[in-house]
Amino acid sequence: MVGVIAGGPQAGADPGTCSAGWEVGKVVSGIGNLENLDSDGVGGFYVTGILDGYLAHVDARGQVEKLVTGLKNPAGVRVDGKYVYFLTGDGFMEDPGTLQRFDRETRTVTTLLTGLNGPNGLLLLPDGDLLFTNIGVNGVPSGISRYRPSTTEYTKTWANVPLSNGIALAPDGASIYTDNLTLRIFQIPLDRPGEQKVVVGVPQLMGLLDDMEATRTGKLFVADHMQGAIYQVDTATGAACSIVTGLIKSGAERNPPDGATSVRIARDGDTWTLFATSMDGTLYRLRPPPGLDLTPATPQR
Numbered sequence: 001m002v003g004v005i006a007g008g009p010q011a012g013a014d015p016g017t018c019s020a021g022w023e024v025g026k027v028v029s030g031i032g033n034l035e036n037l038d039s040d041g042v043g044g045f046y047v048t049g050i051l052d053g054y055l056a057h058v059d060a061r062g063q064v065e066k067l068v069t070g071l072k073n074p075a076g077v078r079v080d081g082k083y084v085y086f087l088t089g090d091g092f093m094e095d096p097g098t099l100q101r102f103d104r105e106t107r108t109v110t111t112l113l114t115g116l117n118g119p120n121g122l123l124l125l126p127d128g129d130l131l132f133t134n135i136g137v138n139g140v141p142s143g144i145s146r147y148r149p150s151t152t153e154y155t156k157t158w159a160n161v162p163l164s165n166g167i168a169l170a171p172d173g174a175s176i177y178t179d180n181l182t183l184r185i186f187q188i189p190l191d192r193p194g195e196q197k198v199v200v201g202v203p204q205l206m207g208l209l210d211d212m213e214a215t216r217t218g219k220l221f222v223a224d225h226m227q228g229a230i231y232q233v234d235t236a237t238g239a240a241c242s243i244v245t246g247l248i249k250s251g252a253e254r255n256p257p258d259g260a261t262s263v264r265i266a267r268d269g270d271t272w273t274l275f276a277t278s279m280d281g282t283l284y285r286l287r288p289p290p291g292l293d294l295t296p297a298t299p300q301r
Contacts, residue, residue, distance in 0.1 A: 038077050143159055179222065205233065223260035225259035272296065
């Protein structure tokens with residue numbers, strides 16, 4: 001299957017397509033409302049089900065094991081060695097959220113932070129620190145927060161980007177990308193978080209943007225709820241196009257956010273492949289056209 005997934009209603013501005021040559025398949029489907037994912041390093045993934053309240057593992061064969069259940073709106077997830085970090089409390093008006101850690105060896109869960117204001121996207125930095133976005137409006141918006149697991153140091157507003165959502169490491173390893181509800185994607189230096197440069201925004205790209213991942217060559221892949229799309233953005237020029245659309249939760253009426261939620265680059269045999277989650281309960285595999293370098297910017301990959 002290439003380009004457009006059938007069966008989902010679409011809305012919003014279309015930045016144009018670059019779907020030619022992309023092969024779209026499914027790793028697993030029918031597992032609730034997927035919000036985020038990260039690679040386990042051996043062909044599988046850890047995923048969160050936001051409405052179903054779980055952290056789960058999907059192995060390379062597509063077998064699903066729910067590891068932690070009863071969670072309130074789990075969101076961003078990142079793997080670091082034996083630990084899987086994840087957030088709960090995603091949403092504009094949800095109860096205070098948490099940052100938690102699942103130990104893959106002991107299968108125990110530790111709560112690291114509480115009282116978070118709609119935590120959403122999560123990023124593991126090369127130095128081991130964690131950045132997470134906050135989309136809540138209960139109280140003063142928190143922007144992007146930073147947490148250092150080695151010392152428990154916590155900076156509530158590390159970068160003041162209100163209502164931020166997706167987050168990814170940039171190819172230079174010294175800055176990050178994030179998006180927010182102003183329909184813009186920003187680049188922020190790690191050593192100067194007060195300096196925020198707009199990479200792309202309306203009219204080149206318009207939608208309910210969510211999580212993202214960059215390649216070392218400067219391509220940024222971004223999930224969008226509105227068209228159920230995965231966009232490819234040239235971060236040098238701001239040019240954007242869709243590699244797939246229609247990844248939308250089925251139903252008689254639209255109730256966004258109900259589309260694509262997150263993307264991650266991971267190994268697929270000897271090559272790099274893009275994987276995506278959607279609120280339709282599917283983990284997608286998007287194999288690129290020949291010659292497209294998907295080597296991820298994140299060195300841990």
